[in-house]
Amino acid sequence: MAISHLSAILALVASAVAAPTGILPLSERAGNTTGVQFVGTNIAGFDFGCSIQGECNTIKISPPLSNLGGADGPGQMQHFAKDDGWNMFRLPVGWQYLVNNKVGGNLDSGNLQKYDQLVQACLRTGAYCVIDIHNYARWNGQIIGQGGPSNEQFVSLWTQLASKYASNSKMAFGIMNEPHDVPDIDKWADTVQAVVTAIRNAGAKTQMILIPGNDWTSAQAFPTKSGPALLKVKNPDGSTDGLIFDVHKYLDSDNSGTHTECVTDNVSSAFEPLANWLRENNRQAINSETGGGNTASCQKYLCQQIQFLNQNADVFLGYTGWSAGSFNPQTYELSEVPSKNGNNWQDTSLVRACMVKKK
Template sequence: MKRLLATTLLAAAAAAHAAPLAWRGISLSSAEWGEKLPFPGVYGKDYVYPSVASTAYYQAQGMNLMRVGFRWERLQPRLMGELDAAELARLREFVDGTTARGLHVLLDPHNYAAYKDIHIGRPEVPHAAFADFWRRLALQFKDNARVQFGLVNEPRNMPTETWADAAQAAVDAIRQTGATNLITLPGNGYTGAWSWFESKWYGTPNADVMGRVKDPLDNMVFEVHQYFDKDGSGTNAECVSPTIGVERLQRFTQWLKANKRRALLGELGGGANAVCEQAVAGALKHLQDNADVWTGWLWWAGGPTWGDYFLSLEPDGGKDKPQMRWLKPYLKD
């Protein structure tokens, strides 16, 4: 039965005629690297930003959204202080050059809701500090309609209520600058779609708390991540089953519909094997079939320094990675 369903999923993907979702793209990772070295590290040695030119490959495939990771501490070396001019210039070079190509950029402070490993909501990193960071960043990019604001990557190790309060403070600070840009809001506990209703390991379920975060402009979507390996971490090249992609998204999709909210699948991926191919195809078809609540998706990952990382979509010697073939039915009209 599973083999028959998997074959059906692949056939459906190959024959997909529906228009692609509004956002489809990739998380470009590398500017947040080097956090375990003497921090903040040396630019060009410990971390780099992706080049604007490197986005041409993804744009040619039909992608239109680039999520770029960076570190809060590098951009704002002192809480409540000015943004670092050199680091801001590096980020701006990528953002301005990429959006000038007609692409959109999702800003991704890749910090897990912490500053120098101290989580937001602790006395050392109050909600006001997180709001101040986003106020300053919004002022820099609010006039570029192709820039989107991802509040932070994968909050963890904190009460869900604390994260919701911090997120609301950041949303309010962004809107008080006059910025109208799209905001993406992650949940607690690594923002997994499959753990949105979890009540054991990360605190109060996101399903019970995160809906209270509001945007006065209603230009905000939830950002969830989902992998298809055994523990949902994306660290194993093997996926659980051909149908796991759909299975891990269904309940969250129903929650979106019931609560009249929308979401972006901000990270997904799978190793280059037949089971993961089927799982990914099933997940992407599920998103497309529920386009009333899903706005798009981003593959994890790309960027210039991944080497032979099994999830990297960076072309190798001018050749596409196998997973790019899986995505093509969902990239172009």
């Protein structure tokens, strides 16, 4: 066997071994034409009561668990996995809820037991399950590591969570939902680095860790504003295996995700520049929040956005919509909550048009 061929084979083996569970190794990214690896939605409810200032009123929590008087989140996930072919669910939760309002404290055993019911229901579908701390880089209005909770207090939360779930390869860790108006992106990168190091040192060696930038984790802003600073975040061994950039993008007039009509597919303005930047830096991203109303305009533009993600699956791992779970489908603008009639589930029109994986 020629030495060059042997070297190539050894390189492929090494990349396959190093690749985090569920992610295509580096050698297989280029030319990926099969579409994104992960599709799913958020199963919201444990984040209810959390404001954009990181204030979480735990009285307003609405667990998406029928045995706790809420929505049938487990049934929704089983339907999505079985009938729609989805394989990732993001599970938002407030930091205050997990530690019973004690910043830097231990996980509250009662509240954790309830949240874990949702996690275990997710895992039973066979899907990847993302813990999402839904606090906007804050605790009660104060920014982590920049005048608010210390990095050590935030690390304490993630050390405990990673230790609990380290043995399951299908867990993923979403460090923080939508940081915004963070004054120093380099200090935020230091906070993220501390969390990454803690998660890996807690035994979660191969699971995906979702790395959030500033600007509400905007896919459009990421390449020029947050990305350069966050490129320096590494695993303890110096690699970036499993460190996936976390981006959001809505399709309404102000990118707020509060309107039922959509006006853009975000391709030329956001995802195309981001794809180029990711390739230049040999990295990948996941779109963990996107969606729109159940309207013709959103069907048009969301389908176009998803088509672009599928065509650029070498750098985009996938997407999870916003949102199913405990939302009232009669009143919530971006509902992806399926309806149930007997044993049959019926998806919303937007999900049916754009998100169901073709069999």
